[in-house]
Amino acid sequence: MKKQWFGVLFLMFTLMLSxxxxxxxxxxxxxxLSGGGAKGFAHIGALKVLEEAGVRxxxxxxxxxxxxxxxxxxxGYTANQLDSIFNSVNFNELIQDQIPRGAKTFYEKEDQERYxxxxxxxxxxxxxxxxxxxxxxxxxxxxxxxxxxxxxxDFDELPIPFFCIATxxxxxxxxxxxxxxxxxVISASGAFPSLFEPIEIDGKLLIDGGVVNNYPIDEVxxxxxxxxxxxxxxxxLADRETLTSATxxxxxxxxxxxxNDMKIKSKQTDIYIQPNIEDFTVISxxxxxxxxxxxxxxxxxxxxxxxxxxxxQKPSTAESMQMINNDTLRIKKLTLAGNEKxxxxxxxxxxxxxxxxxxxxxxxxxxxxxxxxxxxxxGIRYRLLPYEDGQELSVKLREKPNTTYLRLGxxxxxxxxxxxxxxxxxxxxxxxxxxxxxxxxxxxxxxxxFEYYLDKGFYWSFGINSRFNSFEKDVDFDFAxxxxxxxxxxINRINLDVNDFTNQIYVQTVVREEFAFxxxxxxxxxxxxxxxxxxxxxxxxxxxxxxxxxxGFLKLDTYDNRxxxxxxxxxxGDFHLYLYSSDFKNQFNEYSIGKAKIGFATxxxxxxxxxxxxxxxFTLGASEINTFDFILxxxxxxxxxxxxxxxxxxxxxxxxxxxxxxxxxxxYEFLDKNHFNFTVNVANIDxxxxxxxxxxxxxxxxxYAIGYGLETFIGPTEIKYSWSPEAGVRWFFNVGFWF
Numbered sequence: 001m002k003k004q005w006f007g008v009l010f011l012m013f014t015l016m017l018s019x020x021x022x023x024x025x026x027x028x029x030x031x032x033l034s035g036g037g038a039k040g041f042a043h044i045g046a047l048k049v050l051e052e053a054g055v056r057x058x059x060x061x062x063x064x065x066x067x068x069x070x071x072x073x074x075x076g077y078t079a080n081q082l083d084s085i086f087n088s089v090n091f092n093e094l095i096q097d098q099i100p101r102g103a104k105t106f107y108e109k110e111d112q113e114r115y116x117x118x119x120x121x122x123x124x125x126x127x128x129x130x131x132x133x134x135x136x137x138x139x140x141x142x143x144x145x146x147x148x149x150x151x152x153x154d155f156d157e158l159p160i161p162f163f164c165i166a167t168x169x170x171x172x173x174x175x176x177x178x179x180x181x182x183x184x185v186i187s188a189s190g191a192f193p194s195l196f197e198p199i200e201i202d203g204k205l206l207i208d209g210g211v212v213n214n215y216p217i218d219e220v221x222x223x224x225x226x227x228x229x230x231x232x233x234x235x236x237l238a239d240r241e242t243l244t245s246a247t248x249x250x251x252x253x254x255x256x257x258x259x260n261d262m263k264i265k266s267k268q269t270d271i272y273i274q275p276n277i278e279d280f281t282v283i284s285x286x287x288x289x290x291x292x293x294x295x296x297x298x299x300x301x302x303x304x305x306x307x308x309x310x311x312x313q314k315p316s317t318a319e320s321m322q323m324i325n326n327d328t329l330r331i332k333k334l335t336l337a338g339n340e341k342x343x344x345x346x347x348x349x350x351x352x353x354x355x356x357x358x359x360x361x362x363x364x365x366x367x368x369x370x371x372x373x374x375x376x377x378x379g380i381r382y383r384l385l386p387y388e389d390g391q392e393l394s395v396k397l398r399e400k401p402n403t404t405y406l407r408l409g410x411x412x413x414x415x416x417x418x419x420x421x422x423x424x425x426x427x428x429x430x431x432x433x434x435x436x437x438x439x440x441x442x443x444x445x446x447x448x449x450f451e452y453y454l455d456k457g458f459y460w461s462f463g464i465n466s467r468f469n470s471f472e473k474d475v476d477f478d479f480a481x482x483x484x485x486x487x488x489x490x491i492n493r494i495n496l497d498v499n500d501f502t503n504q505i506y507v508q509t510v511v512r513e514e515f516a517f518x519x520x521x522x523x524x525x526x527x528x529x530x531x532x533x534x535x536x537x538x539x540x541x542x543x544x545x546x547x548x549x550x551x552g553f554l555k556l557d558t559y560d561n562r563x564x565x566x567x568x569x570x571x572x573g574d575f576h577l578y579l580y581s582s583d584f585k586n587q588f589n590e591y592s593i594g595k596a597k598i599g600f601a602t603x604x605x606x607x608x609x610x611x612x613x614x615x616x617x618f619t620l621g622a623s624e625i626n627t628f629d630f631i632l633x634x635x636x637x638x639x640x641x642x643x644x645x646x647x648x649x650x651x652x653x654x655x656x657x658x659x660x661x662x663x664x665x666x667x668y669e670f671l672d673k674n675h676f677n678f679t680v681n682v683a684n685i686d687x688x689x690x691x692x693x694x695x696x697x698x699x700x701x702x703x704y705a706i707g708y709g710l711e712t713f714i715g716p717t718e719i720k721y722s723w724s725p726e727a728g729v730r731w732f733f734n735v736g737f738w739f
Contacts (some may be wrong), residue, residue, distance in 0.1 A: 029055060030220035030228050031230075032217050032220050034066050034234050035214045036234050037192070038285045042291050045296030052303075055309055060074045060220075067189035113562055117409075119405065134372070142186060150182075150384050158182075163216075164209065175204060181383050185201065210258070215230065215265050228269050276297070332388050340399060345456070346456065348458070353393075381397075404427075409421035413738070425437045434452065450466040461508045464504065473498070479653060517552075518552065522551055525545075527543060528541070548581075555571065564677075578593070588625055593617065593642070595642065598615070628641060633646050633653035633654060644661065647732070654683070661685075680704055681703050706721050706722075720733075
């Protein structure tokens with residue numbers, strides 16, 4: 001009996017040893033993903049091959065782009081899902097932090113589409129920004145993609161334990177990040193110096209980890225990895241022929257250390273994958289597809305080793321997650337930190353946030369961009385946490401210390417001629433939420449523009465504008481005769497000097513998130529004169545009056561591009577009630593002018609877009625004043641009063657107290673930022689055309705144009721060849737943002 005029990009015990013012991021031995025056969029695999037900017041797309045291709053080979057990744061450590069892709073993979077995304085994500089992203093817009101126009105208020109649109117260069121200006125010293133981009137768009141994308149693990153603070157609790165490396169910019173020391181808010185942490189690891197703003201985490205100011213440790217193999221081993229798979233996408237040292245830019249020189253300096261490090265680290269890597277990506281650079285984001293393919297090719301060279309490794313592992317039990325797409329949020333609670341200067345009401349108003357409202361992620365991103373568009377914050381970091389049956393939005397802000405800016409602009413067109421703009425902008429002048437801006441424009445025509453705006457976002461805002469505008473133009477005598485009631489002088493053309501001094505005070509609010517509605521009061525001082533016709537030794541004056549009016553407006557502008565829109569809607573409605581005039585001609589009676597413009601832009605096929613607009617205006621009342629009549633002709637933007645562009649005719653060619661106009665533009669972007677377009681515009685303009693029914697008849701005036709436009713850093717450069725059956729041929733040319 002004892003022998004039988006001994007036999008049973010021996011058999012059980014043997015089985016336990018066998019089970020333990022089988023248990024020991026499981027191999028823990030650590031994955032090291034290096035930094036390399038756009039070259040890091042190769043990690044995705046390599047991950048595809050790892051999955052095909054059946055390799056189970058147990059630990060991931062990465063730096064920079066390796067940290068971003070590694071974190072997404074560690075959170076549950078598959079390689080194919082990452083491929084789909086990265087191929088659907090416009091990285092140029094993402095990295096340049098381009099904020100969609102729809103996220104900006106009308107004041108911000110006008111303010112940011114006027115200047116070529118903006119520099120901080122503090123204590124009479126010009127300062128340069130610390131980085132090109134704040135990285136807000138990158139953060140928004142990562143926050144959305146990692147929303148399913150937003151409540152994970154310890155990265156050991158991710159589906160695959162993970163860490164990344166950043167650099168303490170103040171001490172130069174590496175910082176291992178394995179806890180915190182994952183989107184913020186990997187944004188810090190990828191904060192390439194001079195490209196992205198540093199990110200503050202736990203009191204440390206962090207930048208790209210590739211500066212100190214671009215291939216964290218030792219740290220992955222310390223996690224418990226038995227076998228290391230490494231994907232190396234770093235640059236080798238460049239020769240003098242390729243060191244042609246400041247960026248390439250900075251990378252070369254950094255690579256002195258990393259290249260030497262890799263001589264050791266590559267030998268410590270059990271399966272070392274180095275894709276052939278020499279033909280790409282760290283900024284080759286538009287070649288992501290090719291880089292992913294090269295990563296896959298590089299890993300295939302090691303596929304037999306990977307398959308052999310997978311056979312030593314137990315099968316993975318992790319399930320792939322579904323990509324988050326078009327999901328909704330219901331924010332139940334808002335907490336703010338870091339807003340010392342800007343009030344909770346201002347921030348909430350900018351976010352247009354209504355608690356317990358269901359919104360899509362796309363709408364949420366737009367609302368974050370609304371706040372970013374103010375340009376008042378160096379960083380907007382937020383976290384969406386589970387809260388009751390929705391989410392808590394916790395926002396951490398880093399306000400910009402600078403409040404004064406020097407801005408510059410240049411422009412040329414056929415009406416105002418050459419112009420250079422110098423602007424001083426002061427934020428927080430009287431209140432935390434206000435901004436004052438003064439443009440001084442020198443050139444062929446001296447002008448100025450002053451704006452003060454107290455911005456309350458979703459609530460009622462307050463503004464003051466003051467502007468002086470002047471130009472001179474040779475016009476047909478018939479046009480001047482009609483507008484000013486002149487007697488026949490036996491001449492064909494006269495030189496007309498226009499001077500406009502305008503002051504406005506108004507309040508404005510947002511209607512249904514998209515429309516801006518406002519009410520205000522306006523004073524205008526208008527002077528028209530000519531040196532062609534003299535009274536004695538002085539110019540003849542046609543108009544020299546002050547006018548006081550009350551007005552209201554309603555605006556909508558969701559165009560994606562002000563000058564070359566591909567999609568979006570536009571509406572601009574304005575109604576002025578003129579209550580008083582100093583009455584230079586003794587003809588004034590109280591009267592009103594209303595006008596509206598509606599636009600619609602849509603893509604037709606790839607790179608071809610259609611933009612349709614229609615507009616019109618009318619006069620109510622018996623006043624014989626023609627000062628604010630509608631005047632058609634020329635090409636451009638930002639015309640004063642009721643001057644309206646009309647291709648085929650010179651500036652200031654057609655006038656009347658009412659008009660209708662329709663325009664169609666076909667725009668083909670044959671190369672990035674290069675546009676070829678064809679324009680048709682038709683109009684009826686005369687006195688009282690809505691009463692006579694002439695507005696609904698065949699158009700009396702037509703014009704056509706073929707043009708080329710180039711989007712440049714100083715604004716659009718355009719040339720147009722226009723013609724009209726009634727007025728002949730005319731060329732138009734302009735350079736730079738209109739102001």
